[in-house]
Amino acid sequence: MQILVDKTKEKKMPEYSRTNPFQAKVLKNINLNREGSSKETRHMELSLEGSGFSYVPGDTLGIVPENDPELVGALLSEMNWDGEETVTINKQGETLPLKEALTDYFEITLLTKKTLQKASELTDNEELKNLVDKENASQLKEYIDGRDLLDMLRDFGPWNCSSQDIVSLLRKIPPRLYSIASSLAAHPNEVHLTIGAVRYTAHGRERNGVCSVQCAERVHEGDTLPVFVQVNKHFRLPESEEADIIMIGPGTGIAPFRSFIEERAVNKVSGRSWLFFGDRYSSTDFLYQDELEKYQEEGVLTKLDTAFSRDTTEKVYVQHKMLENSQEIYHWLRDGAYFYVCGDKEYMAKDVHEALITIIEKEGNMSREEAEEQLATMKKEKRYQRDVY
Known part of the structure; x- marks a missing residue:
C-alpha cells in the first residue's frame, strides 16, 4: 500500500540569514589584552550548532x-x-x-544630514534651522561628526512633537560586520571573533562603540547574539596549497589571518606563510601571542615579524618592518606570493600600500610608475587583497 505524505505538515528547518539572524550561544568571551593595557580586545567563541551556516577564511560575521x-x-x-x-x-x-x-530597532548613535533636516521641522529652534540651510553644509557636517540623537535633542529643543515623530526620523540599526577569526575545519560548529572595544570622549561626553562595548560589557558566556555569515569573495586564501602568503594585520587586523593560519595548519599545506603583526606594547597587546609562537615553532607560520609602537622611543609600525625586510618580501612576491592587508583603512593600509610600492621599486630596480603597474597586475591576479575598514 502506498502511503501518501502530506508535505505541508513536514517540519521545515528555519533558514537563517541577514534578515533572520541565528541566535548563537556565546561559548567564550575573554579579554586578549593583559593587565595594564589601554586597550580591550575581546576574543569571542560562538556556537553555530543548528544554524546551517558555513564559512571559509576571509568571510565576515x-x-x-x-x-x-x-x-x-x-x-x-x-x-x-x-x-x-x-x-x-x-x-x-x-x-x-x-x-x-530604542534599544533593539533604531540607530541612535549616529546622525545624518537627513535626520537633522527633518528634525528642524519639529522645533522652532533657529540655530537648527540655520544649521540645515544649504549655505551651511560644512557646519552641518562638522556638527554631525561624533554626535548622536541625545546631543541633537539636548541642543535644539524645545521639541513640539511626540516620541513617534522623533523615532520616525530614525533608521533601522545596521548590523556590525567582523572578520571571522577561526577556521571551520579547525573548530566545527563554531565561529571566533576578535573585537576591539571602542571607547572615546567627544563633545563633552563619553562615547561607546555600539556592538563592541555590548560584547565587552554586557554579553557573557551562555548568552546569545543574533548573527549571520556574510561571504567576502574578495579576501580569499590562494587555491594552490603551494602558494606563499604574506599577511599584514596589526591590532584586530589579525582576525582573518588567525583563520588563514588555522586553515593552513589543518590542511598541512606546503606553502610558506609570513605574518606582520603590530600594536602598542609587546607586554600587554601581543594578541594571540602563545598561539602564533606555537605555530612558528611547528613551522606552520614560517616567519613572524612584530612592531610594537610604544616599546621604543621612535614609533615603529608594520610598514617599517616591511621596509626592513624589503629584499626578502620582494623575493617572495617575485616567486608568486600572495599579499594580504587587514585593518585600519585611514592610515595603516595607505602606509602599507606606499611601503609595498617602495619595496617593488627599490628591489625590482624600476621606476615608481612601473612599481605601481606591477602592484596593479598583482591586484588583477588576486595576489594583492585588502580587507580594510
Missing part, C-alpha cells in the same frame, strides 16, 4: 547589536518619554514599546 541601556535611559529621561508607550517602527506598521524600539 554580522552581529545585530543592541543599544546601550544607559543611552536609552538618558533619551527617555531627557524627553520625559514613557518607555512603555507603543510606537510604530516601520512602513509595515509594526509596533514596539518605545524603550524596546
Whole structure:
C-alpha cells in the first residue's frame, strides 16, 4: 500500500540569514589584552550548532547589536518619554514599546544630514534651522561628526512633537560586520571573533562603540547574539596549497589571518606563510601571542615579524618592518606570493600600500610608475587583497 505524505505538515528547518539572524550561544568571551593595557580586545567563541551556516577564511560575521541601556535611559529621561508607550517602527506598521524600539530597532548613535533636516521641522529652534540651510553644509557636517540623537535633542529643543515623530526620523540599526577569526575545519560548529572595544570622549561626553562595548560589557558566556555569515569573495586564501602568503594585520587586523593560519595548519599545506603583526606594547597587546609562537615553532607560520609602537622611543609600525625586510618580501612576491592587508583603512593600509610600492621599486630596480603597474597586475591576479575598514 502506498502511503501518501502530506508535505505541508513536514517540519521545515528555519533558514537563517541577514534578515533572520541565528541566535548563537556565546561559548567564550575573554579579554586578549593583559593587565595594564589601554586597550580591550575581546576574543569571542560562538556556537553555530543548528544554524546551517558555513564559512571559509576571509568571510565576515554580522552581529545585530543592541543599544546601550544607559543611552536609552538618558533619551527617555531627557524627553520625559514613557518607555512603555507603543510606537510604530516601520512602513509595515509594526509596533514596539518605545524603550524596546530604542534599544533593539533604531540607530541612535549616529546622525545624518537627513535626520537633522527633518528634525528642524519639529522645533522652532533657529540655530537648527540655520544649521540645515544649504549655505551651511560644512557646519552641518562638522556638527554631525561624533554626535548622536541625545546631543541633537539636548541642543535644539524645545521639541513640539511626540516620541513617534522623533523615532520616525530614525533608521533601522545596521548590523556590525567582523572578520571571522577561526577556521571551520579547525573548530566545527563554531565561529571566533576578535573585537576591539571602542571607547572615546567627544563633545563633552563619553562615547561607546555600539556592538563592541555590548560584547565587552554586557554579553557573557551562555548568552546569545543574533548573527549571520556574510561571504567576502574578495579576501580569499590562494587555491594552490603551494602558494606563499604574506599577511599584514596589526591590532584586530589579525582576525582573518588567525583563520588563514588555522586553515593552513589543518590542511598541512606546503606553502610558506609570513605574518606582520603590530600594536602598542609587546607586554600587554601581543594578541594571540602563545598561539602564533606555537605555530612558528611547528613551522606552520614560517616567519613572524612584530612592531610594537610604544616599546621604543621612535614609533615603529608594520610598514617599517616591511621596509626592513624589503629584499626578502620582494623575493617572495617575485616567486608568486600572495599579499594580504587587514585593518585600519585611514592610515595603516595607505602606509602599507606606499611601503609595498617602495619595496617593488627599490628591489625590482624600476621606476615608481612601473612599481605601481606591477602592484596593479598583482591586484588583477588576486595576489594583492585588502580587507580594510
